[in-house]
Amino acid sequence: MDTSRAPTPRDTTPLPRILCLHGGGVTAEVFRMQARSLIKFLPDFRLVFADGPFYCNPGPGIVPVYEDCGPFRRWLRWLPEHPAIDDESAVEEVMYNINTAKEEDEGTGPWVGILGFSQGAKLTSSLLYEQQVRLEKEGKSGTEYKFGVLLAGRSPIVSFSDLSRSSATVAAGAISEGFLFEGVSPHVLRIPTIHVHGLNDAGLHLHRKMLGQYHDPETVTVIEWDGTHRVPIKKMDVEPITDAIYKLAREQGVDV
Structure with missing residues (x-):
């Protein structure tokens, strides 16, 4: 086969990077496949996918399409059968x-x-809040993220240190499913975020609760689409998200 006319793969190493975190019961590689349309429409960014540290059964909708892509992973506990772990170790x-x-x-x-x-x-929101509160309380943080993108992110945020530990946050080693906090959260993220909500997602009320309780309304962008609990794939659903990412990134001084 004549490969002389084959396009040279673009070098993405110098591009600004976005850390990508998969859902529960998935893997970094599966999330990369799920996010293929996002990658396609974000050519000026380098998307880097991380694996969660804990093994678990496949998450909802993973079987049968990705059943051969295990072992599957999680970041947090959400089921009673997930082994207990102390907060510091988590x-x-x-x-x-x-x-x-x-x-x-x-x-x-x-x-x-x-x-x-x-x-x-x-x-995503939990790590951004940790960055924010460390800068506020200690004057320094190990990260300098400019924005976050939450695809179907449900309440609450997770406490990653004493700086965010309260009745409004779930401990890192605790079971997050079923967590209930109805008051006004003292933990409000002001780093800009984009919230993507599927209008047919069974957890939509929890996604809206996450948005309302833990994020400054002045720094949020909300995108709703006619989908369930999954990563958008179709161009008509993906382009509004990627357009918003470009807009927000430029507003935050990112060179794209």
């Missing part, structure tokens, strides 16, 4: 896997954002 495991994915990536561009689906979206 934080260490999550951060180890994230930092490993970042260190092993060949890219050289700055880390400008986080994008997560489902449990990964919950983690």
Whole structure:
């Protein structure tokens, strides 16, 4: 076969990077496949996918399409059968896997954002809030993310240190499913975020609760689409999301 006319793959190593966090019962590689349309419409970013630290059964909708892509992983506990773990160890495991994915990536561009689906979206807001509160309380943080993208992110945020521990947040080692907090949260994320809500998602009320309780209304962009609990694939559903990412990134000084 004549490959002389084959296009040269684009070098994405210098592009600004977005950390991508999968949902519960998935893997980094499965999320990469689920997010293929997002990757296609974000050519000026390098998307880097991290694996969760804990093994578990496949999440909803993963079988049969991705059943051969295991072992499947999670970031947090959401079922009683998930082995108990103390909060400090849970934080260490999550951060180890994230930092490993970042260190092993060949890219050289700055880390400008986080994008997560489902449990990964919950983690997105939690990590951004940890960055924000550390800057406020300690004057420094190990990350400089400019924005976050939550695809179907449900309430609440997760506490990653004493700075965010309260009745409004779930502990890193606790079971997050069924968590109930009805008051006004003292933990409000002001780092800009895009919230993508599927109008036919059974967890939509929890996604809206996450938005309303834990995010500053002045710094959020909400995108609704006619979908269930999955990553959008069709161009008509994906383009509004990627357009919003470009707009927000530029507003935050990202060179794209």
